[in-house]
Amino acid sequence: MISLKKKRMLTDKIFKVIFLIFISLGLVVLAALIYDIVSKGIIMLDWEFFTRFDSRFPAKAGIKAGLFGTIYVIGLMIPITFFVGTATAIYLEEYAPKNKLTDLIKLNIANLAGIPSIIYGMLGLGVFVRYLNMGRSVLAGALTLSLLVLPVVIVSAQEALRSVPNSLRNASYALGANHWHTVYKVVLPSALPSILTGFILAISRAIGETAPLIMMGALTFVMFTPQGIMDSFTVIPIQIFNWTSLPKAEFELVAASGSLLLLILLFILNGLATFIRYRYSRK
Amino acid sequence: MSDLKNKNKKSWTSLFFDPKIRYMNSKNNKNGLVNYILILTTLVSLITTIGIIVILLTDSFHFFKEIQIFDFLTGTNWNPLIEPNKSYGVLPLVAGTMMITVGSAVIAIPVGLGSAIYLTEYSSSRFSKIIKPIMEILAGVPTVVYGYFALTFITPNILKPIFPNIQTFNALSASIAVGIMILPMVISLSEDALNAVPESIRQGAYAMGSTRFEVASRVMVPSALSGIISSFILAISRAIGETMIVAIAAGMRPQLTSSFLKPIQTMTGFIVQISMGDTPVGSLSYYTIFAVGLLLFLMTLSLNIISHLILKKYREVYQ
Numbered sequence: 001m002i003s004l005k006k007k008r009m010l011t012d013k014i015f016k017v018i019f020l021i022f023i024s025l026g027l028v029v030l031a032a033l034i035y036d037i038v039s040k041g042i043i044m045l046d047w048e049f050f051t052r053f054d055s056r057f058p059a060k061a062g063i064k065a066g067l068f069g070t071i072y073v074i075g076l077m078i079p080i081t082f083f084v085g086t087a088t089a090i091y092l093e094e095y096a097p098k099n100k101l102t103d104l105i106k107l108n109i110a111n112l113a114g115i116p117s118i119i120y121g122m123l124g125l126g127v128f129v130r131y132l133n134m135g136r137s138v139l140a141g142a143l144t145l146s147l148l149v150l151p152v153v154i155v156s157a158q159e160a161l162r163s164v165p166n167s168l169r170n171a172s173y174a175l176g177a178n179h180w181h182t183v184y185k186v187v188l189p190s191a192l193p194s195i196l197t198g199f200i201l202a203i204s205r206a207i208g209e210t211a212p213l214i215m216m217g218a219l220t221f222v223m224f225t226p227q228g229i230m231d232s233f234t235v236i237p238i239q240i241f242n243w244t245s246l247p248k249a250e251f252e253l254v255a256a257s258g259s260l261l262l263l264i265l266l267f268i269l270n271g272l273a274t275f276i277r278y279r280y281s282r283k
Numbered sequence: 284m285s286d287l288k289n290k291n292k293k294s295w296t297s298l299f300f301d302p303k304i305r306y307m308n309s310k311n312n313k314n315g316l317v318n319y320i321l322i323l324t325t326l327v328s329l330i331t332t333i334g335i336i337v338i339l340l341t342d343s344f345h346f347f348k349e350i351q352i353f354d355f356l357t358g359t360n361w362n363p364l365i366e367p368n369k370s371y372g373v374l375p376l377v378a379g380t381m382m383i384t385v386g387s388a389v390i391a392i393p394v395g396l397g398s399a400i401y402l403t404e405y406s407s408s409r410f411s412k413i414i415k416p417i418m419e420i421l422a423g424v425p426t427v428v429y430g431y432f433a434l435t436f437i438t439p440n441i442l443k444p445i446f447p448n449i450q451t452f453n454a455l456s457a458s459i460a461v462g463i464m465i466l467p468m469v470i471s472l473s474e475d476a477l478n479a480v481p482e483s484i485r486q487g488a489y490a491m492g493s494t495r496f497e498v499a500s501r502v503m504v505p506s507a508l509s510g511i512i513s514s515f516i517l518a519i520s521r522a523i524g525e526t527m528i529v530a531i532a533a534g535m536r537p538q539l540t541s542s543f544l545k546p547i548q549t550m551t552g553f554i555v556q557i558s559m560g561d562t563p564v565g566s567l568s569y570y571t572i573f574a575v576g577l578l579l580f581l582m583t584l585s586l587n588i589i590s591h592l593i594l595k596k597y598r599e600v601y602q
Contacts, residue, residue: 012494019401022394023414026470029463030421036436037428087324095321101298107591109328114517114587115580116524118551119335121558122576126338147331154328180317201419208425211526211551215558237427237527244431244531252435259428266423274416 034263041260044253053223054239058250061243063258068225069138069218069233074207076142076229077149082199084146085153086188089195092154093161094183113151120148121215129217136217139229144216145209149202156198160191193280197273204269208262210237236262339580342573349567355574361537361553363571364562375537376575379454379547383529386458386543387465387522392515394462395469400499402470403477422467430531433460438532452534452546460528465518472517476510477503509597516590520583526551550579 044058052062088109096102124144134140164187172182213235214220220242222234236258243255299322347355350371358372402411433456442449442456449455480503488502504511534546535556548556554572562568 008494008497012496015496015499016401016405019397019405022397023401023406025394026398026421026463026466027417030417030424032436033424033428033432036432040435084324084327087321088328091321091325095300095318096325097298097300099298105325105329108332110591111584111587112328112331114520114583115335116526116551116583118524118526118554119339119576119580122342122573123331123335123338126342127334147327150328150331201423204423208423208427210425210427211530211555214555217558220559237425240427240431241527241531244427244434255431256435259425259431262425262428266420266425270416270420270423274419 037256037259037263040253040256041258043257045257045260049257054221054242058248058254061251061254063236063239063261065222065225066234066236066239066258067261069222070207070235072138072226072229072233073141073145073213073235074203076138077145077206078203080142080146081149081153081202085150085199086157086195088150088154089157089161090183090188093158094179094187109151109154113155116211117148117209118211118215120144121212123147124212124216135230136219136232137230138226138233141213141216141218141233141235142229144212145206148209148212149206152202152205153199156202157191157195160194160198161187163194164190193276197277200269200273200276204266204273207265207269208237210235210241214238214241335580339573339577342570343577346567346570346574350574359539361548363568371571373550373575373578375539376548376550376553377578378539379529379533379537379552380523380549380579382454382543382547383458383461383525383533383549384519384522386454387462388515388519390459390462391466391469391518391522395466395514395518396473396504396511398466398470399473399477400504402474404495404499404503418467418470421463422471424464426464426525426527427531429460429464430457430528433457433528433532446544449544450534450546452532452536453544454533454547455543457529457533458543460532461522461525464525464528465521468521469514469518472514473507473511476507476514479510480506509593513590513594516586516593520586520590523586524551524579524583526555530555550575554579 049062050067051064052060053064055061092102092106096105121144124140124147128134128140128143129136132140134143168186168190169182172186177185218238219232219234220238222232224231226233240255240258240262243251243258300318355371355373357374358370359374360370360372361375362368362370402414406414434452437459438449438451438453438456442453446455484502484506485498488498493501529549529552533549533552535548535552536546537548537553538545540547554575557568557572
C-alpha cells in the first residue's frame with residue numbers, strides 16, 4: 001500500500017519523464033533530419049554544384065540557376081518588405097487612434113498570417129503576373145513573397161516598438177521634439193535590434209518558400225541566370241522539389257545537396273538573429 | 284465660434300489619426316508627407332485581403348458557371364484531367380486534407396502541450412534558453428526539406444520496418460512530417476498562454492502543497508485554456524494549408540480511403556500538380572484550382588476566426 005503522498009510524487013515524476021520525452025522528440029527529429037541531409041548531401045556537394053545549371057543527368061546537375069534566382073528574388077524582396085512592414089508597424093503602434101478601422105486593420109493582419117502560402121501564389125498569379133502584366137518575372141516573385149511575409153514582419157516589428165518604454169518617448173517630448181522626430185530618432189533606434197531579429201527570421205522563412213512561387217509560375221528547369229528584374233527565374237527550393245519528383249535514384253542525392261545548402265543558409269540567418277537578440281537584450 | 288465649427292466638423296484624418304495628439308509641427312511640413320506614407324503602407328495589408336478574395340471569386344466563377352456548387356461539394360469522384368469521364372467531386376481531396384490534418388494534430392497537440400508544460404513548470408531557465416533557438420530552427424526548416432525527409436527517411440527507414448506493406452507515397456509519413464512542422468508553433472503559442480497566467484496564481488497553488496504536475500494540470504492549463512485551444516486551432520489551420528510536404532510525400536491519387544499507408548491527394552497537393560503541369564490557361568481544368576483554392580481559403584479563414592473568437596470570448600481577465 002503506497003501512501004497518497006508517495007503516489008502524488010510518483011505521478012509528478014512520471015509526467016516529468018513523459019514531458020521530457022516529448023520535448024526531446026523535437027530535438028531527436030531535428031538531429032535525424034540534419035544527419036540524413038548532411039550524410040547524403042555532402043556526396044554531390046562540390047564547387048561544380050554551384051557553377052553548373054540543371055541537367056537530366058544527376059552527376060551533371062547543378063544549382064546555379066536556383067541560387068541566382070533566390071539571390072535576385074530575396075534581394076529585391078528585402079527592401080520592399082522592410083520598408084512596408086516597419087512603416088505599417090510604426091503607424092499601428094505610434095499613430096493609429098483607437099477606433100474600429102484600426103481594429104479592423106489589426107484583425108486583418110492576424111488573418112493574413114493564417115492564410116496558406118499557396119493562396120498568396122494565386123494572388124501573385126492573378127494580380128502581378130496577369131493583371132499588371134509583369135509576367136513570371138523576378139519582380140512578380142519578389143512582390144508575391146513580400147505580401148506573404150509582411151504579416152509576420154509587421155507583428156514582430158509591432159512587438160519590438162511596444163517594448164520601448166514610454167519614459168523614452170516622454171523624455172523626447174520634454175526636449176521639444178515633435179511626434180515624428182520622437183519616433184524616428186528615439187523609438188526606432190531603440191527598437192531596431194528586435195525589429196531586425198524578427199525580420200531576419202522572416203527572410204529565412206521566405207528563402208525556403210516553394211508553393212507560392214510554383215503557383216505563380218516560376219520555372220522548374222532553367223538553363224540561365226536572371227539578368228534583370230523582368231527575367232524569368234527559378235529558386236533553390238523549386239529545384240529541390242523538381243529533383244525529388246524525378247525517377248532516377250541518384251537525384252535523391254542531388255536533392256539532398258540542395259537541401260543542405262538551404263539548411264546552411266537557415267543556420268547562418270538564425271544564428272545572426274539569435275546573436276542580435278542576445279547582444280542587445282542585455283541593455 | 285470658428286473653433287466650435289472646426290470641432291464639430293469631422294475630417295477624414297480623424298479616422299486615421301488621434302485628434303488629441305499634435306503630429307504636425309507647423310515649422311516642418313515634411314511630417315505631413317510622412318503621415319501619408321504611413322497610411323499608404325498600412326493600406327497594403329487591406330488591399331492584399333481584398334485582392335485575394337477578388338481573384339479567388341472571379342476565377343472560380345468561371346468554374347461554377349459549368350459545374351454546380353452542390354455537385355462540387357458532395358461529389359465523391361475527383362477526376363478533372365483525364366478524358367472521357369471527367370468528374371469534379373471535391374470530397375476525395377477534402378478527405379485527404381482531413382487525414383493529414385488529423386494525423387498531424389494527433390502528434391503535434393499532445394507533444395506540443397507537454398513540451399510547453401515542461402518548459403514552464405519543470406525545466407530550468409537555462410534549458411529553456413537553449414531550447415528556444417533550436418525550436419526556431421525546427422520552425423524554419425523549409426517545408427520542401429521536410430517533404431524530402433518524409434519521402435526518403437521516414438517512409439523507408441522508420442515506417443517500412445513497422446508496416447511492411449506501406450507504399451512509397453503514403454498519408455502517414457506526410458502526416459508525421461506535417462506534425463513535426465507545426466510542433467514549434469503549438470509549443471511557442473501554448474507556452475505564451477501559460478506564461479500569461481499571473482505568477483500569484485501559480486505560487487498560490489504551490490503554497491497549497493501541490494506537486495508540479497498538479498499545478499500544471501489543475502491550475503495552469505485550465506487558466507490558460509483559451510490561449511492553448513486557440514493555438515491548437517491555428518496549428519490545425521496551418522496543417523490544412525501545408526503544401527510541399529504533401530505534394531512530395533503523400534502522392535497524387537485523390538481517393539476516399541481510411542488507410543494511412545496508401546497514397547492520397549490533398550487540396551493543396553492538387554493545386555501544385557496542376558500548376559506544375561501543362562494545363563492550358565483558361566480551360567475548365569485550369570479554373571478548378573481556383574475553386575479548390577477558394578474552398579481552402581474559406582476553411583482556413585473560418586478556423587482562424589474561430590480561434591480569434593475563442594481567445595476573445597473565453598479569455599480570463601487578470602488584474
